[in-house]
Amino acid sequence: MPDLSPPWLPAGYQSRPATTADVRAIHRLVTACELELDGRAETDLDTIAADLGRPGLAPELDTLLVYDPVGELVARAWVNRRSEVDVHPGHRGRGLGSSLLAWVEARARQVGTERLVQTASDGDRRAGALLRSRGYQALAAAWLLEIAMPAEPAVPEPPRGITVRRFLPGDERAAHQLTEDAFDEWQQRRKSYEEWARLTVERATFGPAVSPVAFAGDQLVGVVLSLDAPDSDEGYIERVAVRRDHRDRGIARVLLRHAFRDFYRQGRRTCTLWTHSETGALSLYERVGMTVRCSSTVYSKALTARER
Known part of the structure; x- marks a missing residue:
């Protein structure tokens, strides 16, 4: 089995795996990176907690935190088919990013991962060049x-x-089926209900009151799943899906406008969501009045059998 001891680090730096007790410290690190790159923080505490709680992710093996000589968290990485690496702006240029990326790839090879995916902000030219x-x-x-x-x-x-109507208890299984069917067109693999629920309806910030669903008779045909973070002044839409045989009828537009209005009535004056080019949904969101705030690139690397 390959040696996955902590990667090379500059003198005085130390590393260890993450635990759930580290969520707030990781959040501070991630938001410091976002503020430096994009001028505002986008990631909330619940997102960090959801990543650490991903089904199949073993924090003691799949995560790494790096501390500077005075004990401050300055970098982190996790890998579970997808991966993320963050280095505090004040500690870049010291080899931490490349060292953590090498650790990510070593861990992925150990468990037989065939392809790694990582997203880098387009404002972070160093990260894109490194990848x-x-x-x-x-x-x-x-x-x-x-x-x-x-x-x-x-x-x-x-x-x-x-x-x-709004999302109600009992809608979970049908929403899982609908969203995974819709995303089958571009996602690399289908999520089990347990994994999907951990990342959506079981999150602490899932907001059923701002998650409208559409029915044709007793059949769920459209859904918007939203997150309602108490420490944010914005609403956030996590997923949008319409059943294939009911598309091009304006259902997504109606659901989105419902979500916008529901967030507005809660006092939010901005609503956001992420999408990417493989979904083909950018024009839909632009038609309902949304504009691009910032952009990133999703990078992918195949790990050959020889590498693994």
Whole structure:
């Protein structure tokens, strides 16, 4: 079995795996990186907690935290098919990023991962250059979209035969089936209900009151799943999906406008969501009034059998 001892680190730096007790410290690190790159923090505490709680991720093996000589957290990495590496702006240029990326790839090879995916902000040229130098190729463009809501958004009537209501207990399994069917067109693998739920409806910030769903009779045909973070002044839409045989009827537009209005009534004046080029949904979001706030690139690297 390959040696996965902590990677080379500059003198005085130390590393250890992450635990759930580290969520706040990791959040401070990630937001410091976002503030330096994009001028504002986008990631909330619940996102960090959800990543550490991913089904299949073993924090003691799949995560690494790096501390500077005075004991401050300055870098972190995790890997579970996808991977993330963050280095505090004040500690870049010292080899921490390349060292953690090498650790990520070593861990992925150990467990037989065939392909690694990592997303880098387009504002972080160093990260993009590092990934490309290690054989990563651009897979897709990703955009964070936003809509400003100075007044309550108008909500159009749903198409004939369609009813809209808020997400209720008991909708979980049908929403899983619908969203995974919709995302099968571009995602690399289908998530089990347990994994999907951990990342959506079981999150502490899942907001059923701002997650509208659409029915044709008793069949769920459209869903918007939203997150309602108490420490954020913005609403966030996590997933949007419409059943294939009910597309091009305006259902997604109606659901999005419902979510915007529901967030507005809670006092939010901005709503955001992420999408990427493989979904083909950018034009839909632009038609409902959303614009691009910032962009990232999704990079992918195949790990050959020989490498593994």
